[in-house]
Amino acid sequence: MDLHFGDSKPTHEERAAVDALLGPPESSWEGADRSDADLRWARGGREARDRRDLLLPGLHAVNDRIGWISEGALDYLCRRLTVPPAEAYGVATFYAMFSLKPRPATVLHVCTDLACAAAGAPELCAGIEARLGLGSGVSVERSPCLGLCERAPAALAIKAGDPLRTAVSAPATVEEAVLAASSPGSAPEEPPAALAVPQAGQDGLMLLHRVGVVDPSSLDDYRAHGGYTALRRAFELGPAGVIREVTDSGLVGRGGAAFPTGRKWQATASQPDRPHYLVCNADESEPGTFKDRVLMEGDPYALVEAMTIAGYATGAHKGYLYLRGEYPRALHLLEHAIAQARARGLLGDDVLGQGYAFDIEIRRGAGAYICGEETALFNSIEGYRGEPRSKPPFPVEKGLFGKPTVENNVETLVNVLPILTMGAPAYAAIGTGRSTGPKLFCVSGSVERPGVYEVPFGATLGEVLTLAGVREGLRAVLLGGAAGGFVRADELDIPITFEGTREAGTTLGSGVVMAIDDSVPLPRLLLRIAEFFRDESCGQCVPCRVGTVRQEEALHRIVERTGADAAGDIALLREVGRAMRDASICGLGQTAWNAVESAIDRLGAYE
Amino acid sequence: MTVTPLGIPRRMLEFTLDGEEARVPEGSTILDACRAAGKDVPTLCEGDTLRPKNACRVCVVEVEGARTLVPACSRKAEPGMEVRTDTERARHSRKIVLELLASSVDLSTTPKVAGWLKEYAAKPDRFGPDAARLNEEPKVDNDLYVRDYDKCILCYKCVDACGDQWQNSFAISVAGRGFDARIAVEHDAPLTDSACVYCGNCIEVCPTGALSFKSEFDMRAAGTWDESAQTETTTVCAYCGVGCNLTLHVQDNEIVKVTSPHDNPVTHGNLCIKGRFGYQHVQNRD
Ligand code: SF4
Ligand code: SF4
Ligand code: SF4
Ligand code: FES
Ligand code: FES
Numbered sequence: 101m102d103l104h105f106g107d108s109k110p111t112h113e114e115r116a117a118v119d120a121l122l123g124p125p126e127s128s129w130e131g132a133d134r135s136d137a138d139l140r141w142a143r144g145g146r147e148a149r150d151r152r153d154l155l156l157p158g159l160h161a162v163n164d165r166i167g168w169i170s171e172g173a174l175d176y177l178c179r180r181l182t183v184p185p186a187e188a189y190g191v192a193t194f195y196a197m198f199s200l201k202p203r204p205a206t207v208l209h210v211c212t213d214l215a216c217a218a219a220g221a222p223e224l225c226a227g228i229e230a231r232l233g234l235g236s237g238v239s240v241e242r243s244p245c246l247g248l249c250e251r252a253p254a255a256l257a258i259k260a261g262d263p264l265r266t267a268v269s270a271p272a273t274v275e276e277a278v279l280a281a282s283s284p285g286s287a288p289e290e291p292p293a294a295l296a297v298p299q300a301g302q303d304g305l306m307l308l309h310r311v312g313v314v315d316p317s318s319l320d321d322y323r324a325h326g327g328y329t330a331l332r333r334a335f336e337l338g339p340a341g342v343i344r345e346v347t348d349s350g351l352v353g354r355g356g357a358a359f360p361t362g363r364k365w366q367a368t369a370s371q372p373d374r375p376h377y378l379v380c381n382a383d384e385s386e387p388g389t390f391k392d393r394v395l396m397e398g399d400p401y402a403l404v405e406a407m408t409i410a411g412y413a414t415g416a417h418k419g420y421l422y423l424r425g426e427y428p429r430a431l432h433l434l435e436h437a438i439a440q441a442r443a444r445g446l447l448g449d450d451v452l453g454q455g456y457a458f459d460i461e462i463r464r465g466a467g468a469y470i471c472g473e474e475t476a477l478f479n480s481i482e483g484y485r486g487e488p489r490s491k492p493p494f495p496v497e498k499g500l501f502g503k504p505t506v507e508n509n510v511e512t513l514v515n516v517l518p519i520l521t522m523g524a525p526a527y528a529a530i531g532t533g534r535s536t537g538p539k540l541f542c543v544s545g546s547v548e549r550p551g552v553y554e555v556p557f558g559a560t561l562g563e564v565l566t567l568a569g570v571r572e573g574l575r576a577v578l579l580g581g582a583a584g585g586f587v588r589a590d591e592l593d594i595p596i597t598f599e600g601t602r603e604a605g606t607t608l609g610s611g612v613v614m615a616i617d618d619s620v621p622l623p624r625l626l627l628r629i630a631e632f633f634r635d636e637s638c639g640q641c642v643p644c645r646v647g648t649v650r651q652e653e654a655l656h657r658i659v660e661r662t663g664a665d666a667a668g669d670i671a672l673l674r675e676v677g678r679a680m681r682d683a684s685i686c687g688l689g690q691t692a693w694n695a696v697e698s699a700i701d702r703l704g705a706y707e
Numbered sequence: 708m709t710v711t712p713l714g715i716p717r718r719m720l721e722f723t724l725d726g727e728e729a730r731v732p733e734g735s736t737i738l739d740a741c742r743a744a745g746k747d748v749p750t751l752c753e754g755d756t757l758r759p760k761n762a763c764r765v766c767v768v769e770v771e772g773a774r775t776l777v778p779a780c781s782r783k784a785e786p787g788m789e790v791r792t793d794t795e796r797a798r799h800s801r802k803i804v805l806e807l808l809a810s811s812v813d814l815s816t817t818p819k820v821a822g823w824l825k826e827y828a829a830k831p832d833r834f835g836p837d838a839a840r841l842n843e844e845p846k847v848d849n850d851l852y853v854r855d856y857d858k859c860i861l862c863y864k865c866v867d868a869c870g871d872q873w874q875n876s877f878a879i880s881v882a883g884r885g886f887d888a889r890i891a892v893e894h895d896a897p898l899t900d901s902a903c904v905y906c907g908n909c910i911e912v913c914p915t916g917a918l919s920f921k922s923e924f925d926m927r928a929a930g931t932w933d934e935s936a937q938t939e940t941t942t943v944c945a946y947c948g949v950g951c952n953l954t955l956h957v958q959d960n961e962i963v964k965v966t967s968p969h970d971n972p973v974t975h976g977n978l979c980i981k982g983r984f985g986y987q988h989v990q991n992r993d
Binding site: 103104106171174175184185186187188189190193194200468470485490634635636637638639640641642643645646647648649650653657672675676678679681682683684685690 | 807833
């Protein structure tokens with residue numbers, strides 16, 4: 101490799117931010133001052149190249165401390181990691197949370213996505229911008245869903261510095277959001293996660309039963325409420341036994357693809373290539389989804405325990421937890437939980453004295469919906485642009501760092517705990533034949549009690565909406581988020597199972613149930629969905645990169661039109677949508693047209 | 708003369724291609740099989756000297772049992788696979804991809820694409836006059852080559868050629884994302900401030916003319932570029948002992964650009980700055 105670095109130098113502050121992550125440089129080959137010894141030998145190279153995966157944490161380190169990433173800082177980071185600056189630039193510009201241009205230390209992300217838009221985000225934004233004009237030291241940015249939809253409209257303030265400060269304002273008013281941005285350190289604390297669980301404390305919950313009941317920062321409390329019994333049982337069963345239980349339970353992935361979890365684990369476990377990796381996908385970015393955040397904030401040890409079990413079953417000794425960059429509270433709680441578990445021998449060289457070594461490393465995303473796609477997530481961890489890889493090969497064979505990898509999302513993993521404590525047959529008896537176990541739904545929009553609901557599979561859409569108290573004037577429900585589809589208000593008897601939604605020609609997706617009443621202008625909503633996909637396309641393949649733009653343009657043209665006036669553009673949308681679904685590399689492009697199509701076909705939008 | 712190494716013999720596998728039995732060596736792609744069978748599948752981002760990136764999606768074909776279409780250029784043929792190359796579904800996607808591309812970038816110097824646009828009845832104009840285009844100004848910042856990203860289809864071939872697949876200079880990469888993604892050096896600086904060593908291997912692989920010799924760019928601007936009046940002569944580079952093959956493109960007794968044969972087993976079309984750009988001495992007739 102023939103690396104060329106410019107002559108821009110990092111400031112003292114930038115250098116300190118990078119060194120805090122990587123330690124001080126050892127030689128001039130990686131950015132220190134030149135010493136006599138440096139003239140005689142070269143270090144860096146291969147050794148440093150193995151640390152390419154620290155690029156994303158390095159970019160975070162600088163962005164967190166300074167608020168943006170200068171040429172000097174990027175160059176220094178590249179020297180330290182032996183990463184070509186052009187590539188690092190390509191990576192840094194991929195993520196929405198990084199800036200490569202100077203900007204104020206405080207950024208206020210104001211959500212303008214589906215639930216927030218319906219709850220008055222446009223007025224909120226305008227109000228905030230009027231109060232925080234130029235020179236206020238705050239940069240106001242319109243953001244995709246912040247995962248706080250149950251408290252829409254939402255805003256998240258991030259103030260760079262040492263330490264980094266964050267504050268959430270939700271439901272936000274202009275005053276509160278401005279306060280959060282101007283002094284994030286003294287902003288009022290967020291309400292506990294349990295507030296997002298209207299059923300909290302009720303009997304019979306399996307996934308949410310500890311949320312609001314345990315102290316999320318106390319390992320003892322977790323253990324006092326049944327924590328770590330599942331891991332003990334896993335050690336009794338042995339890896340093959342655990343996989344058998346998970347397979348027999350009928351658990352399928354909750355992230356949207358609905359792949360049988362046991363099969364995935366078995367396929368990874370049986371790969372001869374080593375090491376194996378476990379990746380927990382906590383990059384929950386589907387607009388309307390917030391269940392993983394609530395689980396992680398309300399019961400963080402459950403995820404740590406579940407990851408340990410998954411690692412044990414599949415022969416992995418290292419688990420990566422890829423966490424959405426917009427979830428500062430979940431980050432703190434999980435960092436704390438992992439440190440406690442390590443200190444108490446529940447992670448580390450000898451988990452529970454069973455001779456099994458396992459540890460978890462958290463990696464923060466930086467604002468890219470596409471990184472929820474499993475292979476894009478691997479690239480992101482490895483320090484490359486978060487572009488999906490083409491499959492085959494599949495992750496179970498060649499995943500993270502090219503090694504066999506099992507990837508599951510938070511909700512899927514947390515289901516493993518009840519499977520092991522109650523046993524596969526009892527678990528499989530819950531729900532329907534093809535969709536077993538409990539399921540979490542993120543209910544938001546036009547309901548009295550928005551939040552995360554746990555119901556056994558088999559409940560109907562109407563039942564879930566009734567739990568949440570649906571308001572008058574329901575027009576439609578968006579199922580599965582922006583990549584999902586709309587159903588009509590008269591279709592509430594659809595059983596929300598994998599097979600039930602499929603039969604009804606829609607999808608369960610990530611478990612979003614967003615109630616839309618007739619006060620919401622549908623064409624605006626559809627435009628927002630199109631805008632979202634245009635923003636979030638990675639840009640790798642033509643059908644998605646250009647197709648999402650052409651679809652947004654067509655929806656703009658017909659935003660105030662109906663009938664014959666819209667027909668030509670609707671035909672165009674269909675043609676482009678069909679090619680996107682058929683020819684895009686990954687799920688983003690393949691599903692980007694689903695919601696709009698369903699609104700046209702089922703709701704008669706533009707008629 | 709070009710020597711083609713035979714390599715170790717490979718097992719043959721059988722599958723069906725448009726209803727007919729096809730036999731190809733193990734490891735072949737569907738595209739290899741199509742080409743061997745004389746079928747014309749359009750390709751844009753595929754490059755004969757690079758690992759397929761399968762980003763353009765014009766080569767998609769239908770594989771029995773697959774949910775989506777698959778890119779012929781990168782999907783390996785598997786025993787028993789049933790592949791259809793010319794279904795309505797595949798043709799539809801190709802047509803739309805061609806329309807999307809032609810409506811957003813300038814394909815005027817992309818070989819063969821005009822024929823495909825016609826064959827697939829693509830109408831790039833139907834997205835309307837306001838359809839977003841790249842609208843990039845050519846970047847002329849050095850004397851050797853020009854980057855005209857208004858013609859770039861983002862095939863990643865230049866990035867791969869400059870990076871770990873050939874040159875290992877890593878001077879360029881993809882920056883930004885979505886429709887705003889562009890090939891760029893760090894901080895979008897001029898090429899002269901980058902790690903570029905002017906080997907021109909990126910120009911060699913660029914399928915659209917987005918990267919071109921300054922000589923070609925200037926002649927096109929002046930209206931004097933005339934491929935039909937050019938002769939191509941393959942010879943040996945005289946600079947050093949490696950002996951790379953050069954193909955001199957000559958118009959009006961002047962060398963107008965230098966390429967290199969891709970099937971050369973030593974260089975695979977790659978050159979260094981001297982072979983690629985150092986031809987002035989040949990023309991120095993004083
Ligand atoms: S479908 Fe979209 S997000 Fe996926 S690879 Fe293609 S451009 Fe990227
Ligand atoms: S000329 Fe060579 S070094 Fe320069 S960008 Fe192209 S491939 Fe890279
Ligand atoms: S400049 Fe040429 S080679 Fe590079 S991505 Fe664009 S079209 Fe491909
Ligand atoms: S937080 Fe605004 S839509 Fe989810
Ligand atoms: S040629 Fe196959 S995807 Fe571009």
